[in-house]
Amino acid sequence: MIVCSCNVLSADQVRDACATTAPRTPGQVYGCLGCSPQCGRCARTIRQIMDEALACASSCPCCPHGRASE
Ligand code: FES
Structure with a gap:
């Protein structure tokens, strides 16, 4: 699913x-993906995905997006 239409970023990305x-801000996510925020409408959604992914990394060893297996 595309979560940032300006940069065509998917939730999986x-x-x-x-x-x-392990970015700390949505701005760091854009940077990690080689782009920068444009309109900013997706920042809240990206923050939510970050919170879910990082929470899972610390508490859910079965998450394919977490860092527990590293
Ligand atoms: S939708 Fe992501 S910067 Fe515009």
Whole structure:
């Protein structure tokens, strides 16, 4: 699912960026994916995906997007 129409970023791309780089802000997610925020409408959604991915990384060893297996 595309979550950022300006940069054509998918939710999976955001989860992968969280799993590999552990960004602290949505701005860092854009940077990890080689782009920058444009309109900013997706920032809240990206933050939500970050929170879910990073929470799962610390508490859910079965999550394919988490960092528990590293
Ligand atoms: S929808 Fe992501 S910056 Fe515009």
